[in-house]
Amino acid sequence: MAATAAQSPLTLIPLIEAELARLVGNGDDLLELACLDALFPTGKLLRPMLCIESARAVGGRAESVLSFASALECLHVASLVHDDIVDQDPMRRGRASTAERFGIAEALLAGDGLFTAGWVAMLRNSPAGSVLQASLAVAEAMHAMCRASMHETTIREDLSCGRSAVLEVIRGKTAALTGAACQAGAILAAATPGQAEDLRRYGELLGTAFQIRDDLLPYTAHDKMTGKHAISDVANRQPTLPVLLAYESADDHDRRLLTRVFHGDADPATAHRDLLDVLTRTGAIAEATRQAHDCAAQARAALDGLPSAERLAQLADLAVDRHR
Amino acid sequence: MAATAAQSPLTLIPLIEAELARLVGNGDDLLELACLDALFPTGKLLRPMLCIESARAVGGRAESVLSFASALECLHVASLVHDDIVDQDPMRRGRASTAERFGIAEALLAGDGLFTAGWVAMLRNSPAGSVLQASLAVAEAMHAMCRASMHETTIREDLSCGRSAVLEVIRGKTAALTGAACQAGAILAAATPGQAEDLRRYGELLGTAFQIRDDLLPYTAHDKMTGKHAISDVANRQPTLPVLLAYESADDHDRRLLTRVFHGDADPATAHRDLLDVLTRTGAIAEATRQAHDCAAQARAALDGLPSAERLAQLADLAVDRHR
Numbered sequence: 116m117a118a119t120a121a122q123s124p125l126t127l128i129p130l131i132e133a134e135l136a137r138l139v140g141n142g143d144d145l146l147e148l149a150c151l152d153a154l155f156p157t158g159k160l161l162r163p164m165l166c167i168e169s170a171r172a173v174g175g176r177a178e179s180v181l182s183f184a185s186a187l188e189c190l191h192v193a194s195l196v197h198d199d200i201v202d203q204d205p206m207r208r209g210r211a212s213t214a215e216r217f218g219i220a221e222a223l224l225a226g227d228g229l230f231t232a233g234w235v236a237m238l239r240n241s242p243a244g245s246v247l248q249a250s251l252a253v254a255e256a257m258h259a260m261c262r263a264s265m266h267e268t269t270i271r272e273d274l275s276c277g278r279s280a281v282l283e284v285i286r287g288k289t290a291a292l293t294g295a296a297c298q299a300g301a302i303l304a305a306a307t308p309g310q311a312e313d314l315r316r317y318g319e320l321l322g323t324a325f326q327i328r329d330d331l332l333p334y335t336a337h338d339k340m341t342g343k344h345a346i347s348d349v350a351n352r353q354p355t356l357p358v359l360l361a362y363e364s365a366d367d368h369d370r371r372l373l374t375r376v377f378h379g380d381a382d383p384a385t386a387h388r389d390l391l392d393v394l395t396r397t398g399a400i401a402e403a404t405r406q407a408h409d410c411a412a413q414a415r416a417a418l419d420g421l422p423s424a425e426r427l428a429q430l431a432d433l434a435v436d437r438h439r
Numbered sequence: 440m441a442a443t444a445a446q447s448p449l450t451l452i453p454l455i456e457a458e459l460a461r462l463v464g465n466g467d468d469l470l471e472l473a474c475l476d477a478l479f480p481t482g483k484l485l486r487p488m489l490c491i492e493s494a495r496a497v498g499g500r501a502e503s504v505l506s507f508a509s510a511l512e513c514l515h516v517a518s519l520v521h522d523d524i525v526d527q528d529p530m531r532r533g534r535a536s537t538a539e540r541f542g543i544a545e546a547l548l549a550g551d552g553l554f555t556a557g558w559v560a561m562l563r564n565s566p567a568g569s570v571l572q573a574s575l576a577v578a579e580a581m582h583a584m585c586r587a588s589m590h591e592t593t594i595r596e597d598l599s600c601g602r603s604a605v606l607e608v609i610r611g612k613t614a615a616l617t618g619a620a621c622q623a624g625a626i627l628a629a630a631t632p633g634q635a636e637d638l639r640r641y642g643e644l645l646g647t648a649f650q651i652r653d654d655l656l657p658y659t660a661h662d663k664m665t666g667k668h669a670i671s672d673v674a675n676r677q678p679t680l681p682v683l684l685a686y687e688s689a690d691d692h693d694r695r696l697l698t699r700v701f702h703g704d705a706d707p708a709t710a711h712r713d714l715l716d717v718l719t720r721t722g723a724i725a726e727a728t729r730q731a732h733d734c735a736a737q738a739r740a741a742l743d744g745l746p747s748a749e750r751l752a753q754l755a756d757l758a759v760d761r762h763r
Binding site (some may be wrong): 144145146147149154158197200201221223224225226228230231234235238239243244247248250251254255257258260261262264265266268269387393 | 470518521524525545546547548549551555556562563567570572574579581582584587590593643736
C-alpha cells in the first residue's frame with residue numbers, strides 16, 4: 116500500500132475491483148453471473164473509496180479495510196438493481212439494467228444476493244468490537260435508504276411536494292450510506308469517537324453534494340457522458356431538486372409547462388428541451404449548482420481537525436466538478 | 440422467564456410478537472405499514488423459536504436472545520415477500536400477499552426494509568464477539584437462500600431435474616436459515632463449539648423435515664388449513680419433492696399426465712385431482728412422508744449430547760405432524 120499512499124484516491128480502483136470479484140465469485144451459477152453483471156464494469160466506487168480514505172485520514176491502512184469497503188459497493192449496487200425494478204428503468208450506466216438483461220425476478224434475487232454477499236464480507240472482519248459497531252452504522256444507513264426509497268414512491272409525479280421532501284430522500288438514499296462508509300472506515304481504523312463523527316458528517320455532506328450534482332447531469336451533460344437517458348427522471352416522474360426549485364420559482368406559464376412535461380406523454384426530446392429552458396430561465400440550475408457546491412464546502416470544512424485528509428478533500432471537489 | 444421455563448415453545452409466541460412490533464415501528468409511514476402488514480398476523484415463528492430454544496438447551500435465557508431471535512423472523516418474512524414477487528404468487532398465509540396488497544415496487548422495498556430492520560436488530564446486541572459470530576452464520580445462511588432461490592428459477596417447469604436438485608433448493612431456502620437460527624442461539628448462549636455445531640445440524644434437519652411436510656400439505660390438507668392455494672406450486676410450475684418422486688417412479692401414462700398438469704392450462708381443480716391421484720398411486724406421498732419423518736428423527740438424534748433439549752425434540756415432532 117505504501118506506493119499509493121500519496122496518490123489520488125483513483126489509484127484504489129484496481130484494488131477494489133479485484134476484491135469485488137473475489138467477494139462475489141467466478142460466475143459459476145446464475146446468481147454469481149447476475150451479480151457480476153451488475154457490478155462490472157464498475158461505477159465510480161465512491162463508497163469504498165470514502166471508507167478507505169476515511170481510514171487513512173486517521174492513520175489506518177487501506178488493506179486493513181479493503182474487504183469491508185468493497186462490501187459497501189455490493190450493498191450500493193444491490194440498491195441500484197432494486198431501484199431500477201422499482202422505477203422500471205431499463206438503463207443503468209449506459210447499458211441495459213440488470214432487470215432488463217436478466218428479468219425482474221432474477222434481478223430481485225441478484226440484488227438480494229449482493230446484499231447478503233456484502234453482509235458476509237463485512238462480518239468476516241476483525242476485531243469484533245469495531246466490526247460490529249461499523250456494521251451497525253451501515254445497517255442503520257441501509258434501513259434509512261429503504262425508508263427513503265419508499266418515501267420516494269409516494270412523491271412520484273408530485274411537483275408540489277417541496278424541496279424538503281426531496282432533500283429528505285437524498286439524505287436517506289445517498290447521504291446515509293456515504294456517511295456510514297466514512298464512519299465505518301474511521302471506526303475500523305480505531306478513530307476517536309469525535310473523528311468518526313466528523314467523518315460521518317463529511318460523508319453525509321459529500322453524498323448530498325454528489326446527488327444534487329447527479330440530478331443536474333441531465334441538464335449539463337450529454338447522454339453518452341452520464342450513461343443515463345437524460346430524460347429518465349422525467350420518464351419515471353420522479354421530482355428532483357432542480358425541477359422542484361424551478362417549480363417553486365416559476366410563473367404560471369412555466370408551472371403549466373412543467374406539469375405538462377411531468378404528467379403528459381410529450382416525446383422525450385421535446386420534453387427535455389422544454390425542461391432545460393424552464394430550469395435555465397428560473398435560475399434553478401444555478402441555484403442547485405450553488406447548493407451542491409455549498410454542501411461540498413461544508414464537507415471539506417468537516418475535515419478540519421483530521422491529521423491527513425487531503426484525499427478526502429479531493430473527493431469532495433470531484434463530487435461536484437464532474438460530467439458523468 | 441422462569442414461568443415459561445418448563446412450558447411448550449408455543450408460550451414464546453406473545454414475547455416474540457411484542458418484540459417484532461417493537462423492531463419494525465408503529466406504522467408511521469408506508470415502509471412500516473407494509474412491513475407490519477407482512478409480519479402480522481404472524482406465521483409459525485419457527486426460526487425465533489428455534490433460536491430461543493437452542494439458547495435454552497445449552498443453559499441460556501430466552502430474554503437474552505429474544506431480540507436477535509425476533510430479527511430472524513424479519514429476515515424470513517422478507518424472503519417470503521420477495522419470493523411471492525418472484526413466483527407471482529397472490530396468496531400468502533390465507534390472504535393477499537404483500538405484492539398483491541401494496542404493489543410490486545412497494546413489496547420489494549418492504550422486503551428490503553425487513554431485511555435491514557433485521558440486521559439492525561441483530562447487530563445491536565452484545566457481547567460483540569458472539570454477536571458477530573452469530574450474525575455471520577445468519578448472513579451466510581441468507582446468502583445460501585438467495586443462491587437457492589435463483590437455482591429454483593432455473594428448474595421451473597423441469598420435472599426431470601431430479602430429487603437432488605429439489606433437495607438442494609430445500610437446503611438453501613429453508614434448512615440453511617433454520618440451522619443458522621439454532622447455531623446463533625447456541626453461540627449467543629456461550630455454547631461450546633461442539634454444541635453449536637450439533638444444534639446447527641439439528642436445525643438443518645428439522646428445516647428439511649419441515650419443508651418436505653410443507654410441500655405435502657396441498658395433498659394432505661384443505662386449502663383453508665394451509666392458507667395457500669393447494670394448487671399454487673403447480674400454478675407457478677415449481678417442482679416439489681413429492682411431485683419429483685412421483686415422476687421418477689411413474690409409468691409412461693402417469694408421466695404424460697404429470698407433464699400435462701405441469702405444462703398445460705388445465706383448470707386448477709382438475710389439475711389438483713389428477714396430481715393427487717398420481718402422487719397416491721406412485722407411492723410418492725408415502726415416500727415423501729417417510730423422508731420427512733426420517734429427517735425429524737435424525738434431528739432429534741442430533742440433540743443427544745445436550746443438557747435440556749426436550750422442547751427442541753418437541754419442535755421436531757411438530758414439524759412433521761401438522762396440518763397447516
